[in-house]
Amino acid sequence: MxxxxxxxxxxxxxxxxxxxxxxxxxxxxxxxxxxxxxxxxxxxxxxxxxxxxxxxxxxxxxxxxxxxxxxxxxxxxxxxxxxxxxxxxxxxxxxxxxxxxxxxxxxxxxxxxxxxxxxxxxxxxxxxxxxxxxxxxxxxxxxxxxxxxxxxxxxxxxxxxxxxxxxxxxxxxxxxxxxxxxxxxxxxxxxxxxxxxxxxxxxxxxxxxxxxxxxxxxxxxxxxxxxxxxxxxMGSPSMNIVKGKVVNEDGYAIAVTDEEGTIRFPLGSEQAAKVKGREGEEIHLGLRPETITHVGAHGAPQSDLFVFERAVDVVEPTGPDTMLVFTLGGMEAIARVRPEERVRPGETFRFEVNMGKAKLFDGKTGMRL
Structure with a gap:
């Protein structure tokens, strides 16, 4: 060797x-x-x-x-x-x-x-x-x-x-x-x-x-x-990357806006420390497909979980999982849910995201915070 x-x-x-x-x-x-x-x-x-x-x-x-x-x-x-x-x-x-x-x-x-x-x-x-x-x-x-x-x-x-x-x-x-x-x-x-x-x-x-x-x-x-x-x-499907802005309204969050409205993704204390003083700055929010799923799927602490709604554009059954494609911040995003979730394209779905797994990237350099 x-x-x-x-x-x-x-x-x-x-x-x-x-x-x-x-x-x-x-x-x-x-x-x-x-x-x-x-x-x-x-x-x-x-x-x-x-x-x-x-x-x-x-x-x-x-x-x-x-x-x-x-x-x-x-x-x-x-x-x-x-x-x-x-x-x-x-x-x-x-x-x-x-x-x-x-x-x-x-x-x-x-x-x-x-x-x-x-x-x-x-x-x-x-x-x-x-x-x-x-x-x-x-x-x-x-x-x-x-x-x-x-x-x-x-x-x-x-x-x-x-x-x-x-x-x-x-x-x-x-x-x-x-x-x-x-x-x-x-x-x-x-x-x-x-x-x-x-x-x-x-x-x-x-x-x-x-x-x-x-x-x-x-x-x-x-x-x-x-x-x-x-x-x-790295990853298949790859990480969802959406643009948002840092806001501080009763706690730090990343506000993501598109035609369906604005969603404020709340940040935990460690994540909040990384964006402190960056209010109004553009940040890229990274979420793996498996961190966005159906309500009740995560075993994470309740404080890390956040529920939001979005219309589903495409449903892709893969056998053990189903991929739901939807729009978030003007970008195509993918969530991984169990095949038992019955949803059709055009219907609104309640997604649960584990924000403890979220990644933040600088809006200018692209480097992880």
């Missing part, structure tokens, strides 16, 4: 800055996910760690070794790509052992490694097949097997599940997590899917425009997003 350290890493392509001063530390055996929208720089950052791209400036260390000028083959890393990158004319067995053959590894060692990874990945029965005879999930297992036999210090995964259908992605996600638990190896994993990031990672680096906006555990990032970007990107 090995830790990975990035210090003030920059990458330019011509005059275009793609990675902008990234500094993060990955602990031994940690599963770190780089997540963000397309074009945010996450795959470029992974390629810099792999040595497939050269740094413009900064330092990358794997273990205790500075690897800025170390070629990929000498970094003791293994990479699994989105495209599988298997040799179509070779069998599964040949694909997995090809790297060992080129390095002159003893045949007995090859056979032992092949047996171990094929059993670990449940592909023993596929060893004589060629990639064209395999499903997408089976090909991905073979690609992982080829990486595993190298016994690297660090595994790098570049959106390995994005070509799979929804059901298979969930199954393979579980397999990747099991694999990490068994091996205890350091993994850096790139995805644009924040559900994948939340379920797999020990820590997540949320990237945007070449920057790491927040680096923390899934719980930290979900419960305490550092700014509006992270709040809006």
């Amino acid at each position: 090995a830790k990975v350290e990035l210090r003030d890493v920059w990458k330019k392509f011509g005059n275009v800055e793609v990675i902008k001063g990234v500094s993060i530390d990955l602990d031994d055996g940690e599963f770190v996910v780089l997540v963000g929208p397309s074009g945010c720089g996450k795959s470029t950052l992974l390629n810099l760690i792999a040595g497939l791209e050269t740094l413009t400036s900064g330092e990358i260390r794997i273990g205790d070794t500075l690897v800025n000028d170390v070629p990929p083959k000498d970094r003791n890393i293994a990479m699994v790509f989105q495209s599988y990158a298997l040799y179509p004319t070779k069998t599964v067995q040949e694909n997995i052992t090809f790297g060992m053959q080129t390095r002159g590894v003893d045949r007995a060692v090859q056979d032992k490694a092949l047996a171990d990874v094929s059993q670990l990945l449940h592909i023993e029965q596929l060893l004589d097949r060629k990639p064209g005879q395999l499903s997408g999930g089976q090909r991905q297992r073979v690609a992982m097997g080829r990486a595993l036999v190298r016994n690297p210090d660090v595994f790098l995964f570049d959106e390995p599940l994005s070509n799979l259908d929804a059901k298979l992605r969930i199954e393979m996600r579980t397999e990747v997590k099991k694999l990490h638990l068994r091996l205890g190896k350091t993994i850096v994993y790139v995805t644009h899917d924040q559900i994948e990031a939340m379920t797999l990672a020990s820590r997540i680096a949320v990237m945007d425009n070449g920057h790491v906006r927040q680096f923390g555990t899934p719980e930290e990032i979900y419960e305490n997003p550092v700014d509006l970007f992270v709040a809006g990107f």
